[in-house]
Amino acid sequence: MSDFINRPQIEVLSAADGERRRHWSDDDKLRIVEESFIGHRQVTATARRHGIGRSLLTTWRRQYRNGELGSSGSVSFAPVT
Known part of the structure; x- marks a missing residue:
């Protein structure tokens, strides 16, 4: 018989290990x-x-079409004359 014993290797991961x-x-x-x-x-x-x-990218494109992407200024109202 073989003396091989299958022991699973346990690896501890932390949040710092991931990207x-x-x-x-x-x-x-x-x-x-735009590209x-x-x-x-x-x-x-x-x-x-x-x-x-x-x-x-599809989410960004939808936000771009709805005017939600890259709006640097705050919303302001123009007076009606």
Whole structure:
């Protein structure tokens, strides 16, 4: 018989071991979104090129279309005359 005993190796992971989330500035988001609108079927290729998920880029594109992305100023009202 064999003397081999199968013992599972236990590895302890901590939160510091994983990658941190990246923070994208509004300027970077706008640049990436505008790049994705150039040409046909550019969402997946653009997301892959910048190392982000396609769903994240789709969310940014929706925010861009709704005017929610990159609005640096606060909302103000114009007087009606």
